[in-house]
Amino acid sequence: MARDDWFGLKSGKARKLARKSADAVPDGLWIKCPKCGEILFNKELEKNLRVCNKCGYHYKLGAMQRIAMTVDEDTFEEIATGLRPGNPLDFPDYEDKLEKDRKTTGLEEAIVVGTAAIGGRRVVIGAADFTFRGGSMGSVYGEKIVQAVEKALDERLPVVLFCCSGGARMQEGILSLMQMAKTSAAIARMSAEKLPYISVLVDPCTAGVHASFASLGDVMIAEPGALIGFAGARVAQQAGVINRPPNFQQAEFQLDNGMVDMVTPRKELRQTLIKILQFCCEDIGNAA
Amino acid sequence: MARDDWFGLKSGKARKLARKSADAVPDGLWIKCPKCGEILFNKELEKNLRVCNKCGYHYKLGAMQRIAMTVDEDTFEEIATGLRPGNPLDFPDYEDKLEKDRKTTGLEEAIVVGTAAIGGRRVVIGAADFTFRGGSMGSVYGEKIVQAVEKALDERLPVVLFCCSGGARMQEGILSLMQMAKTSAAIARMSAEKLPYISVLVDPCTAGVHASFASLGDVMIAEPGALIGFAGARVAQQAGVINRPPNFQQAEFQLDNGMVDMVTPRKELRQTLIKILQFCCEDIGNAA
Amino acid sequence: MPPSASNILDFEKPIAELEAEIEDIKRLTAEQGVDRSEEIAILEQHRDRLMEQIFSRLTPWDKTLLARHPRRPYTLDYVRLLFDDYTELHGDRLFTDDKAMIGGLGTFDGRQVMFVGQQKGRDLKERQFRNFGSAKPEGYRKALRLMKLAEKFGRPIIAFVDTPAADCSVGAESRGISEAIARNLMEMSALKVPIIIAILGEGGSGGALGIGVGNSVLMLEYAIYSVIPPEGCAAILWRDPAKAPEAAAALRITAEDALRLGVIDEVVPEPLGGAHRNPDLTARTLKTAILRNLDELCSMTGDELAAQRYQKFRAMGQFLTMPELAEIDAAAG
Amino acid sequence: MPPSASNILDFEKPIAELEAEIEDIKRLTAEQGVDRSEEIAILEQHRDRLMEQIFSRLTPWDKTLLARHPRRPYTLDYVRLLFDDYTELHGDRLFTDDKAMIGGLGTFDGRQVMFVGQQKGRDLKERQFRNFGSAKPEGYRKALRLMKLAEKFGRPIIAFVDTPAADCSVGAESRGISEAIARNLMEMSALKVPIIIAILGEGGSGGALGIGVGNSVLMLEYAIYSVIPPEGCAAILWRDPAKAPEAAAALRITAEDALRLGVIDEVVPEPLGGAHRNPDLTARTLKTAILRNLDELCSMTGDELAAQRYQKFRAMGQFLTMPELAEIDAAAG
């Protein structure tokens, strides 16, 4: 992906969103790599797609960054907008927390979906954002996934989803749990129509999201070092999971165990997606 | 199966065949149980369906004994007859061995197939016989299975197969191997037509037969203590298989490992088949 | 399992004490031949009133404890009570036979059905054998295999849900517990036979939902259905697992809540005092409810069943849409 | 892997000696500047004649040794030589990623195809990593997953066969190696896309057939295809594994035999001296053969492809039927 501006977003609004949703990007010039401790020049890090050039550590990305990094320049159009979480359980503090995350991220929920082109091929694309409620899946998250799939069904497009989530949105209780069934059922329709669905598992992809649509890709890709697993860290801790191998619940563990097709460094991801889409799409989704 | 005459075969010819194909039945009054060493009265053993009444050891049965023990009295009609192995490889001594086995067993091959009723329901049934070339699968064995399946497809009948085999018929070389694909492809047609196929794995069920149609039952039943596995004893020995658990390749090992639905004692088998057929057959195969 | 100090809940204690008293009197009656039936009748009335009182004001946490009651009937208890006969089928044909997930053929009011369900154990040994009702990937794959078999032969599926959660051990993770649950959700959504879910006790998160995608979802009165155990929620939110009762309330995990939130279709009433006080009666009530639903569903085609199930789960979730947001904004402005 | 004493077959030795001589002269030419090209030409002619001589009278056992030749190109060698580019896919989504079975997306003469195949290792470490090309259940399940993916998206499948046998360790048995192979045979028979099989080296029994059910089955000239390894056959029949050469002959395991017996469709010629002497040329010949078959198959519908494949395997086997038996009896009488 040898492009000077990998953001790929021309509109001011989109740029602003991309900036806002990037997780924990310090405003300073320098940043320390959390894995190897190397001091990285922030601008260089951005150019390197937010991957440490010393140890290969992949920083988390915001939803809009993900999309920008993946799609052809200026092709992304958001869909399934105008949805906002309610508080169906009257859960304490939930509305305040949402309001806060909306302000800090500029997002209306933990996932953004839309249409775009990748290598000239029209696709439906979605990306979740860890900075909004830890990427947890509530009613709106689930609804957006389903509306994205419905768009793909309507127009016979492939779907690419960047799956990132701390799990179900506790504050929406059992309704969050049901999003697992709702999204998986939507994927079943994709599958019945033989429309391709590629899931990209990025750090962290756990619990309810990992145990639903994220694990149902025709082809599944993981980012190096990403935490991927069923039990979120705190749940696993509570359950007292023992004898963990050193790479437990990492992307490479999932590859060893046959659960993902490949672990692909960020800089190769776009080309890999183009190749896979080429395989999966005979006569669908060619952008004019 | 509280019937005095569990042979269930009225015709003299069938009786004769049944007697001939019973494996290693000594002519004497007494027989020693190979598992517990108990001395068993031969007539009592027959009445007990050739199961040791002390330790439950299940003796091998001949093909016609199997069928007789399973079907409604006098309902079995053999099909796919008039086939005889050639010697396509000009394999040394093969014809002599076949001739010898034909004489001692009264069978034309290591498997017998036909139609019958079980609990009043018309079925296609087959049973292999270890005393004919160790139940090895050659061209005729495969052809008979396929013709049995074709009969079931034509008349929309369920299929019950007693799978017993030492493996592929070495003397027919690569043609024997192909019977695995040929029989499995036939089962695929059953499955596509949603016709039920119940496989009963009896001692021994190994190698080429185990790795083809025997493992493809909608419901799979094993007889207690039966040797069931991929590598025949001699192959496993050659390959130096190590760390074998005590019940390695036994019916119970297969149950533990999730490979068969149940291990069913011989005396319960007929009733179990009737129940399973009842589940699988909505409107097919009801004998008039 | 008979009542004993270890399997009586705190709020059941007054009832248990009264019952012990009644038992004592009955024993004395038998031993001494003195007729104290009037006294017994009064005490029994008292007990029933007490029970009604206690059970009319159960908290969500009380119901959680009832759902996990050590004497609560488990899946196999219902299988025995509901079916004329049944034949267990085993194994996932891939790795093993998961004892925490059972399944098989059942004759239900003369009809052939396939059942699946998590199975808990009663005593310590059995509990370990059943892995405390927490199925591994192989359990979900076994259940799927059996459900596909049911579909192949056009038979309805009854799934009994009773699990604290899916197993999340290293083994389960490495064999793809997420994959197994996800696949079940996907495949169940499209099966072309009736699927009836009965949530019997603990409806524990993804582990429960993994066999929980049905055309009709029934739930026993004191069962719970939750995205996370109350203890876990309390630990995460308030860093204090002891606040589980508060979390139980906040999470809306009772059958009543589930019905109101539209994730189940019907609450099946339990006998006074809970299912464990009268398993037979509970099973009869459940059987009636299942039969009624089965009759309705059996009149539908396979495509209709899949479509109904899809639409049902498609509609789950609550949120505000643009027009509603505009209204809120207008009201605020 | 360069030629060395340990990877030159006995019958290759005279050739290797001549070549060493030629190399020596060439080296001297370079070092001393003396033109000995005429001498070299004569020796090379001699070598070619010798090779032709040796290879025109290879026994089945010689061919077995060639099929197992330590320098023989393996699946990934052909993948690299045949495809414009390729992307490996991993895992069975159930248990692990079997390194003895590879697979992925390939661009083949501009077309999108799925490939699968057993993979052997070259040196000791790699051989262990690839489990000597013996796949476990997870390998066959991975292959099936990929083949189903190809079917879903309407892409042809190319399967490369090169395995001594499927793995029969306790682990493989306990995870259902029989089930995995059987399921592949069943599923492959019904796939609605073109399947082309290329038997590259060892076509070892069920392990080979487990990815070997194709519309077109091609076989390299010195590959073997056998129901049992010659050593195993000799051990069983004559209780003497040293009689493997006799068994190799009796079992009819050469490409020529397989063609005559109707289990393969085409023998792909190898360069003089075998594939390892010129992998590029072998790959080009193989590519031409695959392309020709692919062109034919791509003109068929999915149903036609499944039917052609079914009928092909349905017809395999040789036996006498009643009328023939009657004739024999008549002749005997």
Ligand SMILES: [Zn+2]
């Ligand atoms: Zn670093």
Ligand SMILES: [Zn+2]
């Ligand atoms: Zn005995």
